[in-house]
Amino acid sequence: MGVMDPYLVPEDVDRALAALGLVAVAPAGPEGGGWLAASRDDASRYVELHVLPAVLDDELARRLDVLRAVRHPHLSQLLDATEIAPGRVALLVEHVPGLTVAELRAARVALTDGEGVTLAVPVLQALTALHDAGLVHGPVTASSVVVRPDGRPVLVDLRGAVLGTGSVDGDVRRWLSTVIAQLPAADVDRLVVPPGGRSLRELLEDALRADVDVPTLVAACFEVADPEALHLPDAGTLAGADLARAAGRRALPARPATRAPRGARTWAVAAGGALALAVGGWGVSHRTAGAVERPDPVAAAVALSHARSEVIGAGEVAALDDVEVPGGPAHRADVDLLSSFQGRSVEGLDIAVRSATPASDPGRADAARVEVRSAVTSHVVVDPDGTRTRVPASPESVVVLELRWTDQGWRVWKVSPS
Numbered sequence: 001m002g003v004m005d006p007y008l009v010p011e012d013v014d015r016a017l018a019a020l021g022l023v024a025v026a027p028a029g030p031e032g033g034g035w036l037a038a039s040r041d042d043a044s045r046y047v048e049l050h051v052l053p054a055v056l057d058d059e060l061a062r063r064l065d066v067l068r069a070v071r072h073p074h075l076s077q078l079l080d081a082t083e084i085a086p087g088r089v090a091l092l093v094e095h096v097p098g099l100t101v102a103e104l105r106a107a108r109v110a111l112t113d114g115e116g117v118t119l120a121v122p123v124l125q126a127l128t129a130l131h132d133a134g135l136v137h138g139p140v141t142a143s144s145v146v147v148r149p150d151g152r153p154v155l156v157d158l159r160g161a162v163l164g165t166g167s168v169d170g171d172v173r174r175w176l177s178t179v180i181a182q183l184p185a186a187d188v189d190r191l192v193v194p195p196g197g198r199s200l201r202e203l204l205e206d207a208l209r210a211d212v213d214v215p216t217l218v219a220a221c222f223e224v225a226d227p228e229a230l231h232l233p234d235a236g237t238l239a240g241a242d243l244a245r246a247a248g249r250r251a252l253p254a255r256p257a258t259r260a261p262r263g264a265r266t267w268a269v270a271a272g273g274a275l276a277l278a279v280g281g282w283g284v285s286h287r288t289a290g291a292v293e294r295p296d297p298v299a300a301a302v303a304l305s306h307a308r309s310e311v312i313g314a315g316e317v318a319a320l321d322d323v324e325v326p327g328g329p330a331h332r333a334d335v336d337l338l339s340s341f342q343g344r345s346v347e348g349l350d351i352a353v354r355s356a357t358p359a360s361d362p363g364r365a366d367a368a369r370v371e372v373r374s375a376v377t378s379h380v381v382v383d384p385d386g387t388r389t390r391v392p393a394s395p396e397s398v399v400v401l402e403l404r405w406t407d408q409g410w411r412v413w414k415v416s417p418s
Helices: 011-019 058-069 101-106 113-132 159-163 168-180 186-192 200-208 214-224 235-246 297-314 318-322 329-339
Strands: 022-028 034-039 046-053 078-085 088-094 145-147 153-155 268-270 290-292 345-347 351-358 367-376 379-382 388-391 397-406 409-417
Touching: 011 022, 011 034, 011 046, 011 078, 011 088, 022 046, 046 159, 058 078, 058 159, 088 159, 101 145, 113 145, 113 153, 113 168, 113 200, 113 214, 113 351, 168 200, 200 214, 297 318, 297 329, 297 345, 297 351, 297 367, 297 397, 297 409, 318 329, 329 409
Parallel strands: 268 290
Antiparallel strands: 022 034, 034 046, 046 088, 078 088, 145 153, 345 379, 351 367, 367 397, 379 388, 397 409
């Protein structure tokens, strides 16, 4: 992907990206209100920069601190933030590849109820993670959520959470309204729902007329329909959507990096200034400038927990090497676990991380310990003969992940009770 026309990138944005060794390559973010940026040293690594019209006062800084600590597999991660000009705050945000729900819906028919559950529930859980941290999101639109190529929805718009607009009830209600708009129209809905049955549309519309209790609503969603993988458009349609987003861009040679003014507030960047996106992100802070040698192990623990659930669900023993240290205690236990499946497969398995915090020092420089509070989501076990058994969500548990630093980034070495 080429570099954006420099005249389309505001000067303060260009300076901020250049200070990180990054260059803008395309519009990005909710409603295209930001920039997709790549490392000058590794054009395959991306991050997004979103600009807010705001003053970085103590209250905004507090919300940034809180938001950066929120980890959830269905919420994009705030990596860093800084004031790039008076009244302009830039958010450095994890880039989530895929189509927004608005783009997805424009390229296909309405969602089935099973797909609607797959879309609605994870984002409700991501909103709950924000609410539990004392934050609100503001309107959750079809442009606020990206569906990754693997079908996982991710809430990517962090602007409202930083600005503090919205309310807990308003966040949930706006998202329910957005999901309803992706479902079959009411007259079609009545034709496909079996007699005496209840559709997801009816459930969500009833929820809008009552006091919304998210845990109760989530349980009711699973009673209405089993989650189904979101059907993504074919490769041709996806390519067309990408070309549409790229319209008006033209590749230009990279110009020399500009320097931030002397004395300007700088970003906290990874060693060497390159985009060092190992598992779990950068581990940077808008409070602290200077180099960090390794990505944040707390963020890595969250990412690795989710990645492990995907590997277990896929039943791919070889893929465990991307999550755990080969031959380590955690790796051996999961190899045994997958061997015990005996032809069974798992659908819809995920690990919902409620919190992750540093634990005691492991006593070695290449290791870190992170306490993770999580629960295994409801999922379906499929027997070799096709029999499907739904397994309810597990109670919340707390474990300590011991991570080891490897040439491939952080990997899990051992899992212990807290």
